[in-house]
Amino acid sequence: MKKHPGASVIAVKYGTEPAVLLPLRQSLRQDAAAVMAELSGLGYQLEILSGDREGAVRAVAEELELANWRAEVKPGEKIAHLETLKRQGRKVLMVGDGLNDAPALAGSHVSLSPVTAVHLSQAAADAVFLGDKLQPVANALQISRRARRAIEQNLWISALYNVVAVPIAVAGMVTPLMAAVAMSASSIAVTANALRLRWGDGGSARSEL
Structure with missing residues (x-):
């Protein structure tokens, strides 16, 4: 079986034909790397908490040169991690767009969601930003x-x-x-x-x- 590093793979089968593997990758927003570097330079601690597969999250973290990341994190685990950060005296800004991000968005000190996010995440966030870039964050x-x-x-x-x-x-x-x-x-x-x-x-x- 051919491997697809950093991608999620789905199998498609029609009738009696052999199954075909289709790799699916998520592309970063255009200015993601620049914004991450800007925020890191300002002294912010950046982390990725994702429910996606480890390979896909690792690929994104490596592309962004981000050392702190966790994959296959459930909604309850995200909230628990945010509570840990709060007990350490951290002020948490959560940015998310997925369905399983909604509880963490509601539980963070401040939360932002892109206009392209699912409606539940937009409703849970404190503010919604427009456009396809992360610069508004x-x-x-x-x-x-x-x-x-x-x-x-x-x-x-x-x-x-x-x-x-x-x-x-x-x-x-x-x-x-x-x-x-x-x-x-x-x-x-x-x-x-x-x-x-x-x-x-x-x-x-x-x-x-």
């Missing part, structure tokens, strides 16, 4: 990092305003008009800082979510 992570920085900066702006302005106001050193102007200026500063996510500070990276 990297974009979503970049946006979340910038959003977190903006939130922390806004908290510092608000704290600084209160530390400076409240004692002055309590001492009666400002008029109501001056207090209203100062409060408005603080709100404008916080809003402007948040708007940098869209119009500045690398805001050109957009996600098709």
